[in-house]
Structures are given as C-alpha cells and as structure tokens.
Amino acid sequence: MDKKPFAKLEEILNGVLKPAAATLSQNPLSNDGPLMLKTVEIMSRNIEEAVDVARNRQKKFVWHEFCLTPELFLAFDLYPFVGETHTSIYARYLQDAIGEFIDATENAGVPPEVCSMDKVLIGAILSDEIPQPDLIVTTSAPCDSSRIGYQVMEKLLDAPMHRLDAPFTNDADAFKYYAGQMRNFIPVLEELSGKKFDIDRLREIVEESNRALEYLLEWDLLRRLRPSPAPPSILLNVYAAVNNCFGKPHCTEYCKALYEFTRERAESGAATGEKIRVVWQHVPPQFGDNIYGWMADEFGAVVVDDTRCGYLRQAPIDTSSLDSMLQGLARHGLNMTMGKNRLPARLYMADFLRARQDYSLDCVIVSAHAGCKHCWPLIGIYRDFARTENIPFLVFDDDFLDSRVVSLATVKNKIEQFFRTMKL
Amino acid sequence: MSEPLFGGCDIGSTTGKAVLVRDNSVIASVIVPCLPRPEKTAELVINEAISQAGLSSVKDVTYLVGTGYGRVRIPFANEDISEITCHARGASWLRSSVRTAIDIGGQDCKVMGISDTGRVREFVMNDKCAAGTGRFFEAMCRVLHVSLEDISSLSLESKAPATITSQCSVFAESEVITLLNEGVDVADIAAGINFAIAARLVSLARKVGLVQDVTVTGGCAKNVGLIKCLEEKLKAAITLVPGDPQIVGALGAAILAREAFARA
Numbered sequence: 001m002d003k004k005p006f007a008k009l010e011e012i013l014n015g016v017l018k019p020a021a022a023t024l025s026q027n028p029l030s031n032d033g034p035l036m037l038k039t040v041e042i043m044s045r046n047i048e049e050a051v052d053v054a055r056n057r058q059k060k061f062v063w064h065e066f067c068l069t070p071e072l073f074l075a076f077d078l079y080p081f082v083g084e085t086h087t088s089i090y091a092r093y094l095q096d097a098i099g100e101f102i103d104a105t106e107n108a109g110v111p112p113e114v115c116s117m118d119k120v121l122i123g124a125i126l127s128d129e130i131p132q133p134d135l136i137v138t139t140s141a142p143c144d145s146s147r148i149g150y151q152v153m154e155k156l157l158d159a160p161m162h163r164l165d166a167p168f169t170n171d172a173d174a175f176k177y178y179a180g181q182m183r184n185f186i187p188v189l190e191e192l193s194g195k196k197f198d199i200d201r202l203r204e205i206v207e208e209s210n211r212a213l214e215y216l217l218e219w220d221l222l223r224r225l226r227p228s229p230a231p232p233s234i235l236l237n238v239y240a241a242v243n244n245c246f247g248k249p250h251c252t253e254y255c256k257a258l259y260e261f262t263r264e265r266a267e268s269g270a271a272t273g274e275k276i277r278v279v280w281q282h283v284p285p286q287f288g289d290n291i292y293g294w295m296a297d298e299f300g301a302v303v304v305d306d307t308r309c310g311y312l313r314q315a316p317i318d319t320s321s322l323d324s325m326l327q328g329l330a331r332h333g334l335n336m337t338m339g340k341n342r343l344p345a346r347l348y349m350a351d352f353l354r355a356r357q358d359y360s361l362d363c364v365i366v367s368a369h370a371g372c373k374h375c376w377p378l379i380g381i382y383r384d385f386a387r388t389e390n391i392p393f394l395v396f397d398d399d400f401l402d403s404r405v406v407s408l409a410t411v412k413n414k415i416e417q418f419f420r421t422m423k424l
Numbered sequence: 425m426s427e428p429l430f431g432g433c434d435i436g437s438t439t440g441k442a443v444l445v446r447d448n449s450v451i452a453s454v455i456v457p458c459l460p461r462p463e464k465t466a467e468l469v470i471n472e473a474i475s476q477a478g479l480s481s482v483k484d485v486t487y488l489v490g491t492g493y494g495r496v497r498i499p500f501a502n503e504d505i506s507e508i509t510c511h512a513r514g515a516s517w518l519r520s521s522v523r524t525a526i527d528i529g530g531q532d533c534k535v536m537g538i539s540d541t542g543r544v545r546e547f548v549m550n551d552k553c554a555a556g557t558g559r560f561f562e563a564m565c566r567v568l569h570v571s572l573e574d575i576s577s578l579s580l581e582s583k584a585p586a587t588i589t590s591q592c593s594v595f596a597e598s599e600v601i602t603l604l605n606e607g608v609d610v611a612d613i614a615a616g617i618n619f620a621i622a623a624r625l626v627s628l629a630r631k632v633g634l635v636q637d638v639t640v641t642g643g644c645a646k647n648v649g650l651i652k653c654l655e656e657k658l659k660a661a662i663t664l665v666p667g668d669p670q671i672v673g674a675l676g677a678a679i680l681a682r683e684a685f686a687r688a
C-alpha cells in the first residue's frame with residue numbers, strides 16, 4: 001500500500017503537538033504556558049490543514065520556497081506550502097526523521113556538502129512524505145545549494161516548476177524588479193487555479209497580513225525594552241508558527257495574542273531574570289530542548305532577535321494599487337528568513353549595527369550552518385566587525401537540523417564557555 | 425598572622441592539577457592522572473599540593489578556584505571559573521606579553537585572544553572530535569608503541585616528515601598503520617603526526633587572529649617537536665611560558681582566586 005503523504009507530519013501532530021496542547025491547557029507549567037499553548041495550537045492547525053489538503057486535494061497544492069510569502073497564492077484559493085519551514089518542525093519534534101531523510105538523500109547520490117535543508121526535503125520526497133505538488137515555485141536565490149536542490153526536487157516530483165529571478169540588492173529598484181516577476185507570474189496562477197485574478201481578493205488578504213504584521217511590529221518594539229518582556233522560548237517557534245499562514249485570519253489572531261501577552265507582561269512589570277541580551281545570527285539548533293529557553297533559564301541570556309525574524313519587522317504593505325501590493329509582497333518575500341542570504345555582506349553588517357541600536361544587545365551569537373556558503377564567508381567579516389565595534393561575539397559550527405553533526409551538548413558547552421568567559 | 429594562601433584546582437579529562445600561591449609565588453604544583461570520579465581526583469591532587477607546601481589541610485587555603493571539565497564537582501572550591509579564563513590568566517601572569525594562547529587539552533583544544541589586561545578578548549574551541557587534542561596523540565602512541573615524550577624527540581630527528589591527511593584519530597590510526605607497513609621511518613611518522621596536529625591548531629588559531637606573543641599551554645606544549653611544527657605552520661615564533669605548561673590553567677585559577685579574595 002502506498003504511504004500516505006505527510007505521515008510523519010501527522011505523527012508529530014498526534015504524537016507531540018496535540019498531547020502538548022492537552023497538557024498545557026490543563027496546566028500551563030510556567031508563566032509562558034498560555035502563549036506556548038497558542039503557539040502549539042497554531043502549529044497544529046497549520047499541520048492539520050497541510051495534511052488535509054495533501055490527502056483530499058480540495059485545493060491545488062503549491063510548494064514554494066523562501067523569497068515568497070503566501071498571500072498571492074491565497075488570492076487564487078491555492079494552498080501554499082513552504083517546505084523549508086517544515087524542516088524545522090521535523091527537526092524539533094522528530095529528529096529521527098531528519099537522519100532518515102538525509103541518509104536517503106545522500107544514498108541517492110546527492111553530495112553530503114549540500115545544505116541539510118535541501119537534503120531533508122529531497123529525502124522526504126524519496127520517502128513519500130511529500131505530496132505531489134501541482135506547482136513548485138522557486139527563485140534564483142537565496143543559495144547555490146537550493147538551486148541544485150530544487151532541480152533535484154523538480155526531477156523527482158516530475159511537477160511543473162516556475163522560477164522567479166530574485167535581485168541581489170534590497171532597495172526600491174530591487175522590489176520593483178521582483179514585483180515585475182510576480183506580475184508575470186499571475187497568468188501562471190490563473191491557469192493553475194482556473195480563476196481570474198481578482199485584485200480585491202488580493203487586497204483583502206494583504207490587509208489581513210498587514211493586520212498580523214502590525215501586531216508583530218508592536219511586539220518587536222516590546223522586545224526592545226530592557227528587560228525584554230517577550231518570553232524567549234517563544235521566539236524560537238514564531239517563525240515556524242507564522243511563516244506558512246500569513247494572510248489567514250488565524251495567523252492574525254496568533255500575532256495578536258503574541259503581542260497582547262507580551263504587552264501585559266511589560267505592563268505588569270513581571271520579573272524576567274534578563275541579564276544578557278543576545279542577537280542570534282543565522283538559524284539556531286532546531287533539535288533538542290528549546291535552546292533559547294535554556295539560555296534564559298541558565299544564564300538569564302535572552303535572545304531578543306534572530307535573523308529568521310527579520311521579515312516580521314517589515315512595514316505593512318500599501319494596498320492602494322496592484323503595483324504597490326506587488327512591490328510590498330516583493331519586499332516581504334525577499335526579506336523572508338533566508339531570502340536575505342542573497343545579499344552582499346555590507347547589508348548584513350548594517351543589520352548588525354541596527355540590531356545593536358534597536359535591541360541594545362550585549363553580544364552576538366552566530367551558528368555557522370554546515371553547507372551554507374552564504375553564512376560561512378560572512379564569519380570573518382562579522383568577526384572583524386565585532387572586534388572593531390567591541391561586541392562580544394561567539395561563532396561555532398553546527399547543522400541546525402541534524403544533531404549528528406554537532407550535538408546539543410557541544411553547542412551548549414560553547415555557549416556556556418562564552419557567557420562565563422566573557423563575563424557577560 | 426601568615427599571608428593568605430590561594431589555590432587553583434584544574435580537573436581535566438585526563439589529569440588533575442593543583443597550584444598553591446602565596447606572596448605572588450607558586451609554593452606548590454602537582455599533576456595527577458584522573459581517577460574515575462572528579463571529586464576524588466580533586467581531593468587527591470589538592471592533598472598532594474598541601475603536603476608539598478608543608479601544610480596540613482585544605483582548610484589552610486584562604487580561597488580556591490576550581491576549573492576544567494570537573495570544576496563543578498570540586499567539593500572544596502570557593503567558586504568555579506571556566507578553563508578558558510583560567511588558562512588566559514595563567515599565561516598572562518607568567519608572561520605578560522602573551523596575547524594568544526593555544527591550549528591543547530586531553531579532549532579539546534582552544535585558542536584564546538588575550539587583552540593587555542590579561543582578559544579573554546575572544547576564543548575558539550574544538551570539542552567536536554579528537555583532532556588537535558591529547559587523545560589524538562595517545563591514539564598515535566598506541567599504534568607506534570612509543571611514549572608521548574618519544575613522539576617529541578623522534579619528530580625532531582625526522583628528515584622527511586610523512587604526510588598524514590586524516591584529522592580524525594580513527595582514520596589517522598589506519599594511515600599510520602599503512603605507513604608502518606610501507607616501512608616508513610617511525611621518526612618521519614612522528615613528525616607527520618605533529619604536523620597534522622599543528623595544521624588543525626593553526627586553522628583554529630587563525631580564527632582568533634594571531635597576535636604576538638603566542639604561547640602554548642597544556643601537557644602537549646612539552647612536545648618540542650609539535651612546537652617546532654606549529655612555528656613552521658604559523659610562520660611565527662612561539663614563546664613558551666616559564667615552568668610547566670601543564671599547570672597554567674590551575675595557576676590561572678589560583679591567581680583568579682587571589683583577585684576574587686582581594687575584591688571581596
């Protein structure tokens with residue numbers, strides 16, 4: 001019998017997330033429990049939806065990569081699915097599946113040097129975990145690894161693939177150019193969905209994601225307070241919770257809860273135990289217990305921002321015209337999580353400075369993900385910059401998905417040595 | 425009333441070290457092989473240091489800092505401080521011009537950039553595998569049937585160092601066996617081992633940025649052959665600290681104990 005698609009995602013849903021939600025609703029365990037419950041609920045809901053669409057095909061299933069957000073697909077009543085976001089979910093809740101998928105990929109001949117993000121997705125395809133998409137949408141960015149990865153995926157899935165050209169800059173001209181790519185993409189989506197493009201429907205959805213974003217922007221301002229009232233362990237999950245559902249009302253509801261919970265904590269002046277403010281560059285280990293929560297509990301080290309969340313800080317989109325909406329979507333997409341890895345180093349350094357100013361950081365931690373050539377070359381530049389700016393800086397290598405490369409214990413040891421040695 | 429006495433106790437993965445300091449001088453230093461439990465190693469090494477100093481009990485020590493892997497299991501320590509901080513402090517106390525310290529421990533190695541006030545500026549560490557650690561040397565000694573001291577002296581005799589490409593001790597072991605079977609001179613293999621370790625250390629050191637003076641601490645600093653290979657690879661002179669490089673961490677702990685006491 002053929003395996004059902006998303007069997008492992010369903011295992012996570014029924015074996016981890018639902019029991020966690022049941023426990024948290026009975027007993028919040030900590031002050032952050034009520035928000036953690038909402039986070040688990042939104043992740044469960046997203047997975048439920050994905051499993052449902054993958055099996056019942058009531059909507060066309062569109063697999064898209066970073067550099068795109070869901071709104072344009074939702075306007076055509078398609079089901080958008082960001083594979084990359086889900087690699088974190090497998091890593092967090094079913095680490096064995098990560099090993100299985102990566103091994104399947106490497107055994108099929110994909111070089112081990114390819115980023116594990118792509119290897120996990122290819123392995124998931126080889127293991128029949130991924131449903132047959134009706135369309136794959138990829139871009140020319142962010143990295144060489146995913147360029148190769150997506151070609152392999154296209155071949156394995158034998159699905160139509162559409163490519164957008166992502167510019168290597170991040171200014172108004174770049175957004176205009178990319179918006180042009182999106183405009184040309186509209187007829188493809190019309191054909192796939194059998195629906196005429198309806199600008200008012202797109203506006204409705206973008207307005208919904210704007211509402212979510214407004215809450216996130218307020219939440220971001222709260223994180224800048226010293227001490228930050230935002231529960232650190234939640235930051236690790238926010239990206240996986242909202243990435244796939246921007247433009248849907250339940251995403252807005254979640255963002256509202258995130259903001260209100262944090263604001264209440266700020267207003268009540270609840271003790272946070274914050275001693276050190278950290279900005280995390282690149283993706284923290286997704287496996288094992290929540291590393292941000294551990295840092296806060298052990299050292300009072302609060303991660304106030306991480307690079308995956310950069311796009312959650314984008315200004316809302318102007319919905320007055322199709323051009324303004326597409327340019328806004330282009331801006332959001334290009335700044336989405338690893339979309340930024342396509343940019344020149346100087347823009348990263350600008351981010352670094354901005355983070356120092358906005359979040360009054362005490363130190364920076366960079367986890368250099370094996371296989372990411374967009375992260376490794378920056379390390380030396382970061383280091384020089386941190387030296388000149390006198391910012392305590394820790395860099396270590398890991399694979400944020402695969403705990404076999406560097407164990408969580410090793411990562412924790414390095415972080416502990418860093419905090420203790422630098423007397424932070 | 426006698427002058428206060430300060431102690432440092434460094435419980436590593438293979439040896440325990442203790443140093444006692446009074447009046448700005450080292451009055452005792454001891455190294456013992458590790459016992460199965462860190463607290464037992466700590467007791468053994470401190471008792472030996474106490475008797476070396478002609479004292480009767482650990483209670484005679486005014487303030488003691490623990491460091492190393494077993495630092496949190498030292499029952500008599502007043503506080504524990506990371507080994508990186510202790511090695512840096514020890515190295516700069518022994519030689520104030522040291523700005524880069526490479527510490528080769530039993531199961532990890534670290535490179536520390538040191539400020540002119542003796543504080544750690546930044547550091548990198550390798551604790552992912554045995555490459556560049558004392559364990560690597562131990563594995564190689566086993567295959568060659570020589571002691572650690574022999575590796576050092578043999579390496580200095582080498583005319584044509586063998587090439588050992590594997591950083592992993594398991595693969596390097598097979599490489600060494602192959603070289604032995606091919607009849608390669610043991611001295612050349614020993615030099616090859618030192619060069620392989622030096623290459624690993626140099627790549628770590630470059631991450632911190634080499635600032636002179638550079639020193640090496642830890643038991644492996646006694647391997648003169650390795651120091652020579654490191655100098656060659658770094659294209660820089662290595663300034664060893666006076667005395668035993670293996671006790672630098674414990675010494676740094678004792679100096680930090682004195683500083684902590686002075687602050688209190």
Ligand code: SF4
Binds near residue numbers: 117142371372373
């Ligand atoms: S981590 Fe780097 S290599 Fe991997 S998908 Fe992201 S940008 Fe590409």
